[in-house]
Amino acid sequence: MAGASLAPGEAGATPNRRQRKAAAPAQDEAEELERELADLDRRTLEHIRGTATRLVTASVSRLAALLPPAPHEVSLASGTSIADDQEQLEKLKILKSKMEANVSDLPMVVEKMKDSIAR
Numbered sequence: 604m605a606g607a608s609l610a611p612g613e614a615g616a617t618p619n620r621r622q623r624k625a626a627a628p629a630q631d632e633a634e635e636l637e638r639e640l641a642d643l644d645r646r647t648l649e650h651i652r653g654t655a656t657r658l659v660t661a662s663v664s665r666l667a668a669l670l671p672p673a674p675h676e677v678s679l680a681s682g683t684s685i686a687d688d689q690e691q692l693e694k695l696k697i698l699k700s701k702m703e704a705n706v707s708d709l710p711m712v713v714e715k716m717k718d719s720i721a722r
Contacts, residue, residue: 655706659703663699667695670692
């Protein structure tokens with residue numbers, strides 16, 4: 604049986620034309636889905652970055668609005684000194700820098716989440 608040919612469907616047999624034609628559309632469809640997924644991934648990352656930037660900007664604006672008036676406008680009866688105001692300003696600057704660092708790490712976190720979901 605060294606010269607016996609294999610029937611279609613048996614292990615090692617070459618696929619017939621119908622099977623090859625059926626595989627081509629499936630492969631095209633898979634490639635199209637992969638392109639759409641890559642586009643969706645790109646748009647999602649752009650949205651996350653944009654949202655993160657807007658979040659930092661809005662937070663900083665809100666915190667700046669909560670700051671007391673400039674030191675020359677502070678009355679003596681308020682009980683706060685210029686040193687306290689400077690301390691609060693420094694704390695706000697530190698908070699802003701931490702928030703910016705967290706926002707810049709968001710794309711990396713998203714990638715790790717995707718890897719975990721993929722597993």
